[in-house]
Amino acid sequence: MPVWLTYAVLVLTIAVIAIVVLAPSVTVSRGGKILAFLALFIFPVLAVSLGYDHHMERSKQTSFCLSCHLMEPYGRSLHVDDATWLPAQHYQNHRVPHDEACYTCHEDYVMYGTIKAKWRGMHHVYAQYFENPKPPLHLYHPYNNRECLHCHLGARSFEQGTTHNADPQIMADIKSNKMSCLTSGCHDQIHNSTKLNEVRFWNGK
Amino acid sequence: MTAESNSVKMALRLRVAGTCILLGLLIEALTLTWNSPIAFLVFLGFGGLLMFAGIVFYLLSLVSSSAT
Numbered sequence: 001m002p003v004w005l006t007y008a009v010l011v012l013t014i015a016v017i018a019i020v021v022l023a024p025s026v027t028v029s030r031g032g033k034i035l036a037f038l039a040l041f042i043f044p045v046l047a048v049s050l051g052y053d054h055h056m057e058r059s060k061q062t063s064f065c066l067s068c069h070l071m072e073p074y075g076r077s078l079h080v081d082d083a084t085w086l087p088a089q090h091y092q093n094h095r096v097p098h099d100e101a102c103y104t105c106h107e108d109y110v111m112y113g114t115i116k117a118k119w120r121g122m123h124h125v126y127a128q129y130f131e132n133p134k135p136p137l138h139l140y141h142p143y144n145n146r147e148c149l150h151c152h153l154g155a156r157s158f159e160q161g162t163t164h165n166a167d168p169q170i171m172a173d174i175k176s177n178k179m180s181c182l183t184s185g186c187h188d189q190i191h192n193s194t195k196l197n198e199v200r201f202w203n204g205k
Numbered sequence: 206m207t208a209e210s211n212s213v214k215m216a217l218r219l220r221v222a223g224t225c226i227l228l229g230l231l232i233e234a235l236t237l238t239w240n241s242p243i244a245f246l247v248f249l250g251f252g253g254l255l256m257f258a259g260i261v262f263y264l265l266s267l268v269s270s271s272a273t
Contacts, residue, residue: 003237006237007234007237010230010233010234013226013230014227014230014231017223017226017227017230018223018227020219020223021219021220021223021224021227024215024216024219024220025212025216027215027216027219028212036219036263039223040219040222040223040226040259040260040263041260041263041264044226044229044230044256044259044260045260047230047233047256048229048233048252048253048256051233051236051237051248051252052248052249054237055236055237055244055245055248058240059242059245063240064240064242067240067241067242068242121242122245124242125242125243125245125246128242129243
């Protein structure tokens, strides 16, 4: 939803509410009652819904996640000059959109996954201000292969990968999340936020 | 209770509800220009609460005015 539409609805709502507040006598007539209902119920609900949608969309942005001081090393890890670092190679090779890099990998690709991710985000905001978290941070649950397979399932590099097909059981275990992509020793260089002083950075970051 | 005092009461209620919603909308407009996680909390915690209170107050005043 374009932000100008949200602002347009906000301005319109403020204007009609101002009429009702400044001249409540207009609500005596039938038309005035309808105007009051629009001004004090329909338009505010529309305005708050559009505002909520705008905030939700904005919370997907990489810059939003990295605006917390605690997340800074995780943002830096996207610029590591080493192809074995999984987030870095995804980010630098545009396997994830730059402006939604965190969200793309950390969303649950299930029904209501977006809402769950947003509520986790709300908890992060709460924790940032009231729980004083210390790095390194940990996921609430082990990372599910489902999030990797959302993009990689069916991709030639995944389906025909030599290691993935070394044994038919391996592919079955990856797809059923019995063998983790990340912790089975194959793609285990993740953010490594505590080792950033030991690596070089791409793009002068 | 006279019709006149009823309409004065209703006008006051409309003003209170409208002011609450207006303040909530102004907070919403402010948070839309503020790109920070805390903007979302302010939007929900202050703006949303004021708008909710204003809308509920308006609906309650409709119900109570029709009852009298």
